[in-house]
Amino acid sequence: xxxxxxxxxxxxxxxxxxxxxxxxxxxxxxxxxxxxxxxxxxxxxxxxxxxxxxxxxxxxxxxxxxxxxxxxxxxxxxxxxxxxxxxxxxxxxxxxxxxxx
Numbered sequence: 001x002x003x004x005x006x007x008x009x010x011x012x013x014x015x016x017x018x019x020x021x022x023x024x025x026x027x028x029x030x031x032x033x034x035x036x037x038x039x040x041x042x043x044x045x046x047x048x049x050x051x052x053x054x055x056x057x058x059x060x061x062x063x064x065x066x067x068x069x070x071x072x073x074x075x076x077x078x079x080x081x082x083x084x085x086x087x088x089x090x091x092x093x094x095x096x097x098x099x100x101x
Contacts, residue, residue, distance in 0.1 A: 020034075030068040033060060035058065
């Protein structure tokens with residue numbers, strides 16, 4: 001992770017991490033972490049490499065250790081995606097109560 005952080009910083013400077021708000025258990029918002037792989041809506045050189053190998057997702061282990069998300073299961077949605085899918089109604093409350101292991 002230190003090598004990837006250094007590569008991102010050397011190629012494109014700070015910030016090294018991309019942060020985005022997602023919805024977790026009981027629709028509780030949390031900030032998901034990823035290595036930054038884009039600049040001005042374009043994938044950087046190192047960004048292409050870390051995306052192709054999945055290494056851009058490594059910082060999410062911090063989210064797993066915090067209990068925000070699990071290593072197994074679907075990626076947590078953004079509030080916009082949940083609304084787009086219609087999962088904001090009480091009919092879908094069960095989906096937001098499932099604890100992932």
